[in-house]
Amino acid sequence: MAQSKTVTENGSRESERRRTILRAAIDVFARKGYHGCRIADVAKEAGVAYGLVYHYFKNKDELLETVFDTGWSGFVTRVRAVVEGEGSLAQKVQGVVDVAFEAYRVDPRAVKVLILEIARSPAGSRINRQTAFVDAIRLSSELFAQAKEAGELREDLDPLLGSALLFGAIEMGLTAFVTGLADSRDASALERAKAQIADSFLHGVLAAASPGAEAGTWKPEKSSEKSATKSKAPKRT
Amino acid sequence: MAQSKTVTENGSRESERRRTILRAAIDVFARKGYHGCRIADVAKEAGVAYGLVYHYFKNKDELLETVFDTGWSGFVTRVRAVVEGEGSLAQKVQGVVDVAFEAYRVDPRAVKVLILEIARSPAGSRINRQTAFVDAIRLSSELFAQAKEAGELREDLDPLLGSALLFGAIEMGLTAFVTGLADSRDASALERAKAQIADSFLHGVLAAASPGAEAGTWKPEKSSEKSATKSKAPKRT
DNA sequence: GCGGCGGCTGATTGAGGAATCAACCCGCCG
DNA sequence: CGGCGGGTTGATTCCTCAATCAGCCGCCGC
Numbered sequence A, B: 001m002a003q004s005k006t007v008t009e010n011g012s013r014e015s016e017r018r019r020t021i022l023r024a025a026i027d028v029f030a031r032k033g034y035h036g037c038r039i040a041d042v043a044k045e046a047g048v049a050y051g052l053v054y055h056y057f058k059n060k061d062e063l064l065e066t067v068f069d070t071g072w073s074g075f076v077t078r079v080r081a082v083v084e085g086e087g088s089l090a091q092k093v094q095g096v097v098d099v100a101f102e103a104y105r106v107d108p109r110a111v112k113v114l115i116l117e118i119a120r121s122p123a124g125s126r127i128n129r130q131t132a133f134v135d136a137i138r139l140s141s142e143l144f145a146q147a148k149e150a151g152e153l154r155e156d157l158d159p160l161l162g163s164a165l166l167f168g169a170i171e172m173g174l175t176a177f178v179t180g181l182a183d184s185r186d187a188s189a190l191e192r193a194k195a196q197i198a199d200s201f202l203h204g205v206l207a208a209a210s211p212g213a214e215a216g217t218w219k220p221e222k223s224s225e226k227s228a229t230k231s232k233a234p235k236r237t
Numbered sequence C: 001g002c003g004g005c006g007g008c009t010g011a012t013t014g015a016g017g018a019a020t021c022a023a024c025c026c027g028c029c030g
Numbered sequence D: 001c002g003g004c005g006g007g008t009t010g011a012t013t014c015c016t017c018a019a020t021c022a023g024c025c026g027c028c029g030c
Helices: A002-006 A009-032 A039-046 A050-056 A060-084 A089-106 A108-119 A130-149 A159-178 A187-203 A213-217 B009-032 B039-046 B050-056 B060-084 B089-106 B108-119 B130-149 B159-178 B187-203 B213-217 B225-230
Strands: none
Touching (some): A009 A039, A060 A108, A089 A159, A108 A159, A187 B187, B009 B108
16 A cells, blocks of 8 residues: 555655545445445544544545546546547457456456446436446447448447447446356456457357358348237236 | 235225335335435325335335335246247347336336346345346346257357346346436337347347358457457556 | 644534324224 | 224434544644
């Protein structure tokens, strides 16, 4: 933690405490959830006095907000770099997936908080966190829009939807690890998941039929005709 | 708990109140979120006295729990029907997607609560809601396991992951509507999304290349070599 | 050594809200 | 007619925390 000496040490010392608290907040939020923990928990985790938390953060909400800002902005920056960089659609998609999984590898608990607490948190506090995901989706939808013009993308796919599906797949893939469905201590599992997500997203989950056959086989043939009828009166409450 | 009468009309009258409250709870939760509302809000919405809520539900948490049970069990039942029914993988995938979207069409606010409040809610109360999604994913992973044996599925895809990706795509697709990213009053948008999700999931988002060309091109060629290096020190907090 | 300043402390306060409860209304039975 | 009981009411209680604040170190300059 003392590695921050690099900068002016008086400024960094103050900052060090702040970061300690932030770190503690992430850990506690990840463990008990935002609503499930007290400021006292954060203070204890950080090993500081209760009041100090309020010296660095206006209130509990700003604490979460800050966790969000630091974590999410870093993610978005990297995604933007991928989107605006060079490469084919396939490469960029893989790049976005990699960014997400790398973030998870580096700091799983921070990712857990982002996914569980922030991305989906209902319009509680002043900044609507819903925008978070929306922004990311909008951003990468440009990727798909460009790809579509370049003819890399299927004709009938809405760029916004495509982008949403990508993030949905990534998020649920990560959620599988976050919730323990998959074993996240297994590094190779992470690697495999990473590759499979991008591949499945790009090429679909169906068996790659013998070269040539499949490519010609599938066309927008409305595979839904049967199933559409089956949903009779769902979700009565 | 004399509501076991179910059919007899004196039983139904009592139950009617209960259902009124439940309905109000769904609406209020959808509007302000579980933590963002007071029991008083639910009571007011239902047009009943504050105390009556506690006559029918042990506490606030049980209220949410009940919203969850009713909504989710219906969904899972329908998904199970699809999974255990007849048809190809493609048809079943489309079926699962249809079930989800139909549920949204019938009762968007209930779906919103399920997605926003319950599915991702951190391990707060006694029943771990995390299991909800996990169960559904496990259930439909059988689908993929079978398909894999039948050779319908790509060799290298883990059934569990495939199932997770499907739900991720569905969920994020719905989230787009829930959050207003997409216009949910546009019925045809829903229809299109439904079809595109299943199609993209099955066949991928890439343009169907000229027969032969694309199919031969792609192989597990680790397209990530470039992007892997780019994430230097991600998500520093 | 001394005063003062900024980071730091943690008991105290106050509000918000979950849960309780005593009383009320009204239909029914004796 | 009177009293019983379950559904219903909403004021009251009680408790949990977020947020405050009055003061305590320990360092630095004088």
